[in-house]
Amino acid sequence: MTGMTDHVELILDGTKIAWHQDRIDAWERGERIAPITIDMSLTRACNFACHFCYAMLQENERKVIDKKAIFEFLEDCAEIGVKGISLVSDGESTISPVFVDACKYGHELGLSMAVGTNGFVLNRRKLEEVLPSLTYLRVNISAGERKRYAEIMGVKEHWFDRVAENIKAMGEIKREQNLDVTIGMQMVLMPEYHDQIMPLAQLGKELRPDYLVIKHCSDDEDGSLGVDYSGYADLYETLHAAEALSDDSYQVTVKWSKIDTEGTRSYQRCYGAPFMLQMSGSGLVAPCGMLFNERYKKFHIGNITEERFRDIFYSDRYWEVMNYLASPDFNAQKMCGSLCLQHKVNEFLDGYQKGDFELPEMKGEQPMHINFI
Amino acid sequence: MNSRADIPEAFAGRITDRLGHLVHAASAPVPDTAKIAVDADGMSLTLTLDNATETVVDAHFSAPPEAAESAVLDLLCAHAIGAPVREVVEHGLVFALHALHDPNVPSPVAGILTPRNAGACFAIPLRLVAAVRREAEARFGRHKDTNFFDRPYSEAWQKLDKTGKRDLVLPHIARFKADNGLSDGSFELVEIDQYDRLFLAFTDEVPAWDKPVLLMRLERWLREQTGERIELFTEVVKDANRIRRL
Numbered sequence: 001m002t003g004m005t006d007h008v009e010l011i012l013d014g015t016k017i018a019w020h021q022d023r024i025d026a027w028e029r030g031e032r033i034a035p036i037t038i039d040m041s042l043t044r045a046c047n048f049a050c051h052f053c054y055a056m057l058q059e060n061e062r063k064v065i066d067k068k069a070i071f072e073f074l075e076d077c078a079e080i081g082v083k084g085i086s087l088v089s090d091g092e093s094t095i096s097p098v099f100v101d102a103c104k105y106g107h108e109l110g111l112s113m114a115v116g117t118n119g120f121v122l123n124r125r126k127l128e129e130v131l132p133s134l135t136y137l138r139v140n141i142s143a144g145e146r147k148r149y150a151e152i153m154g155v156k157e158h159w160f161d162r163v164a165e166n167i168k169a170m171g172e173i174k175r176e177q178n179l180d181v182t183i184g185m186q187m188v189l190m191p192e193y194h195d196q197i198m199p200l201a202q203l204g205k206e207l208r209p210d211y212l213v214i215k216h217c218s219d220d221e222d223g224s225l226g227v228d229y230s231g232y233a234d235l236y237e238t239l240h241a242a243e244a245l246s247d248d249s250y251q252v253t254v255k256w257s258k259i260d261t262e263g264t265r266s267y268q269r270c271y272g273a274p275f276m277l278q279m280s281g282s283g284l285v286a287p288c289g290m291l292f293n294e295r296y297k298k299f300h301i302g303n304i305t306e307e308r309f310r311d312i313f314y315s316d317r318y319w320e321v322m323n324y325l326a327s328p329d330f331n332a333q334k335m336c337g338s339l340c341l342q343h344k345v346n347e348f349l350d351g352y353q354k355g356d357f358e359l360p361e362m363k364g365e366q367p368m369h370i371n372f373i
Numbered sequence: 374m375n376s377r378a379d380i381p382e383a384f385a386g387r388i389t390d391r392l393g394h395l396v397h398a399a400s401a402p403v404p405d406t407a408k409i410a411v412d413a414d415g416m417s418l419t420l421t422l423d424n425a426t427e428t429v430v431d432a433h434f435s436a437p438p439e440a441a442e443s444a445v446l447d448l449l450c451a452h453a454i455g456a457p458v459r460e461v462v463e464h465g466l467v468f469a470l471h472a473l474h475d476p477n478v479p480s481p482v483a484g485i486l487t488p489r490n491a492g493a494c495f496a497i498p499l500r501l502v503a504a505v506r507r508e509a510e511a512r513f514g515r516h517k518d519t520n521f522f523d524r525p526y527s528e529a530w531q532k533l534d535k536t537g538k539r540d541l542v543l544p545h546i547a548r549f550k551a552d553n554g555l556s557d558g559s560f561e562l563v564e565i566d567q568y569d570r571l572f573l574a575f576t577d578e579v580p581a582w583d584k585p586v587l588l589m590r591l592e593r594w595l596r597e598q599t600g601e602r603i604e605l606f607t608e609v610v611k612d613a614n615r616i617r618r619l
Contacts, residue, residue, distance in 0.1 A: 026484075027484060027485060028487070028489060028490060029482070029484075029490055030480075030481070030482025030483060030484045030485060030486060030487075030490040031482070031483060031484045032483045032484045033484060044613070044614075045614065046614060046616075047616075048616075049614075049616045055612070055614075056612040056614075057612070058612075059610040059611060059612050059613055060610065061581065062613065154616065264519060265519075266519045266520075268464065268520075268523070269464075269467065271485070274484070274485060293609060293610060294607055294608070294609070294610040295572075295606050295607055295608065295609045295610070296606065296607075297584050297585050297588055297606075297607045298584075298585050298588035298589045298592065298605060298606075298607075299585070300584075300585045301585070302582075317585075317586065319483065319484060319485075320589070321589075322484075322485060323480070323485055323486055324589065326485050326486070326487065327467070327471050328464070328467055328468050328471045329471070329593075329596075329602075331523055333521060333523070334523060335604065353487060353489075354462070354463045355462075355503060355506065
């Protein structure tokens with residue numbers, strides 16, 4: 001496969017959980033299911049200071065994920081049945097010394113590996129080494145112009161040029177090596193960045209990644225980042241114009257399903273975490289990124305720098321926390337921030353659990369990136 | 374009807390307790406337009422509604438008094454009264470399940486416990502709730518908006534100021550410390566915020582990895598003792614990255 005047209009379908013606004021019916025059936029029988037996807041970071045550190053960054057709210061006791069810890073973790077994931085690992089979460093994984101090795105080893109073990117990055121420290125040599133191991137690489141770039149990029153991403157203006165060069169190189173390497181990897185750009189949109197929607201969509205058209213996705217900005221339950229969810233409605237026209245820049249090999253997608261909800265949740269129980277676990281760059285295992293901060297200590301399960309992941313996964317503590325989230329002790333509408341990573345999975349499982357629908361029979365070829373639900 | 378021998382151990386004690394004082398048991402319903410009455414396998418559930426608000430104003434069931442399903446349906450009725458019928462359909466059995474589950478006894482499943490995998494005593498209640506759903510949707514249509522129903526703190530709690538709330542929970546916290554061999558200074562309640570969330574600060578007496586389990590147990594204890602849905606938190610830790618600041 002060399003490009004988007006070779007792929008069946010790239011779902012950027014939705015969930016692929018329905019394609020994992022065996023795991024849903026096992027969950028429904030009350031079995032201990034391994035996560036399909038784990039979203040994690042290799043470090044809490046970051047070389048950027050993005051204005052919208054949720055990681056500012058996720059501080060917890062920092063530990064270092066070294067090569068031994070990450071390799072053992074990846075081996076445990078492969079053993080228990082995890083399918084995909086995305087290195088996104090609450091830190092910039094590319095600045096970890098174990099970044100390249102982790103991607104390659106995970107791939108060797110049969111895990112689907114993916115990366116979300118600011119794209120700054122990647123260079124052609126590193127990209128050539130790592131891209132063959134990845135399902136997707138997505139660059140977080142929330143502006144299409146140097147000056148605004150520097151303001152929004154908290155860096156120097158000329159860093160914009162280097163990141164843009166790297167995105168261009170990613171596409172070139174993909175084509176040269178005929179790789180399966182999908183190259184993406186992502187804009188975390190706060191309403192006040194509206195002036196950057198079209199410049200960024202246009203920049204993508206020039207740099208030629210496979211896609212640009214424009215998503216809402218998450219906030220915690222106290223609104224610490226100050227996201228004005230009502231402000232998105234004024235941007236719909238611009239967002240549609242950005243989507244219209246899509247062509248045969250460049251897809252611009254707005255995550256309408258999240259932006260439309262204005263930050264609210266249709267469900268109260270969180271059933272998604274056992275299917276889609278999040279881990280901090282500190283090695284902390286917690287059900288969800290919104291619960292990383294020390295403040296949410298009661299949800300913290302273990303740390304892969306101190307304990308094998310398989311032992312954490314099989315522990316009663318892991319399932320005590322997961323059951324808490326699925327019980328009336330917990331109400332995601334009141335106790336969570338807005339629109340978490342598991343949101344679409346939660347919507348699906350909650351609707352199914354309530355009897356809103358039967359599990360759909362999935363026909364035809366699977367969509368792309370099936371292991372990232 | 375479910376034999377008592379089939380009841381999972383995690384529910385046995387509480388089912389027996391509940392069967393000893395059923396509140397919402399009644400004879401089979403008489404037809405009435407203000408009611409939704411459904412039956413399945415010889416058991417029935419009757420919800421009396423305020424049609425304008427779709428709120429359940431009364432709820433009864435009929436089932437053999439010794440059947441485990443009676444305990445499930447009694448708790449379902451308890452949750453139903455004062456709630457929209459939609460809430461009963463969506464979450465009623467989750468609440469009944471939770472109320473019957475003794476957390477000190479191993480769960481009947483190793484993974485996530487739901488009414489669908491909780492055992493045979495939930496089978497007929499599930500059918501009754503599905504029938505209520507069909508009836509409610511036929512009468513009111515299917516809701517497309519979101520169900521935000523959530524039981525608030527009690528009126529008594531809401532009338533208390535922060536000092537009053539603190540005075541209410543502190544004796545229970547002291548008792549928990551004593552029962553668990555923790556010193557008075559092991560942790561303290563530092564704040565009750567505007568959303569009634571309780572924030573604790575720990576000293577080094579409590580090892581880091583003992584805190585999560587202790588917090589969850591203390592929260593459960595406080596909920597049992599006060600009847601309020603107390604939420605426990607520890608103090609926020611600020612971002613340690615040097616270059617980014619809120």
